[in-house]
Amino acid sequence: AQSVTQLDSHVSVSEGTPVLLRCNYSSSYSPSLFWYVQHPNKGLQLLLKYTSAATLVKGINGFEAEFKKSETSFHLTKPSAHMSDAAEYFCVVTTNTGTASKLTFGTGTRLQVTL
Amino acid sequence: ETGVTQSPTHLIKTRGQQVTLRCSSQSGHNTVSWYQQALGQGPQFIFQYYREEENGRGNFPPRFSGLQFPNYSSELNVNALELDDSALYLCASSSSGYGYTFGSGTRLTVV
Numbered sequence: 256a257q258s259v260t261q262l263d264s265h266v267s268v269s270e271g272t273p274v275l276l277r278c279n280y281s282s283s284y285s286p287s288l289f290w291y292v293q294h295p296n297k298g299l300q301l302l303l304k305y306t307s308a309a310t311l312v313k314g315i316n317g318f319e320a321e322f323k324k325s326e327t328s329f330h331l332t333k334p335s336a337h338m339s340d341a342a343e344y345f346c347v348v349t350t351n352t353g354t355a356s357k358l359t360f361g362t363g364t365r366l367q368v369t370l
Numbered sequence: 371e372t373g374v375t376q377s378p379t380h381l382i383k384t385r386g387q388q389v390t391l392r393c394s395s396q397s398g399h400n401t402v403s404w405y406q407q408a409l410g411q412g413p414q415f416i417f418q419y420y421r422e423e424e425n426g427r428g429n430f431p432p433r434f435s436g437l438q439f440p441n442y443s444s445e446l447n448v449n450a451l452e453l454d455d456s457a458l459y460l461c462a463s464s465s466s467g468y469g470y471t472f473g474s475g476t477r478l479t480v481v
Contacts, residue, residue, distance in 0.1 A: 354425045357418060360413050
């Protein structure tokens with residue numbers, strides 16, 4: 256079964272410094288991986304997705320993630336954090352159940368950005 | 371193109387009651403999925419509908435049921451509400467399984 260593990264439940268960075276949110280995946284075949292962001296009391300917004308094309312995926316708001324098969328990782332990065340980046344981030348993998356394709360979420364990483 | 375719209379945004383129900391949550395899919399999307407997000411946790415898959423048929427279900431009891439209509443909108447029904455059903459319920463629509471668009475959710479509180 257496909258699953259993802261987010262290695263940090265909470266990450267704190269200063270505004271203007273790099274962001275690294277770590278995610279490892281487990282999959283018996285080439286997975287489809289996503290990063291979603293959730294701001295307080297809001298729904299989920301897609302940041303980026305990997306679907307076996309380029310291993311370096313660029314997303315919205317300056318975020319990017321690199322798929323590393325040898326390390327089974329899909330870490331999310333951003334060169335310079337902004338206060339508006341403070342939110343909960345979820346690493347997600349698609350899993351097949353019956354004829355459906357469902358999203359399996361990690362436990363989330365809360366990103367705090369300080370001045 | 372329109373996004374995914376959920377209603378109501380907030381709801382308070384009493385234990386044992388029944389509730390219906392609604393979701394309008396994004397234009398062109400024929401698949402809708404429902405997720406439950408308890409406080410401080412990641413969303414959990416409830417079930418998925420494709421062309422009005424349930425084609426996948428997570429680890430939720432039968433009192434969680436759904437419908438999908440010909441226009442691909444959907445309902446989530448929960449019977450015999452329990453306190454642990456208090457959560458944010460998210461609807462996601464997709465097409466071909468690669469583009470999931472989420473609504474803003476319905477916050478259900480069971481008292």
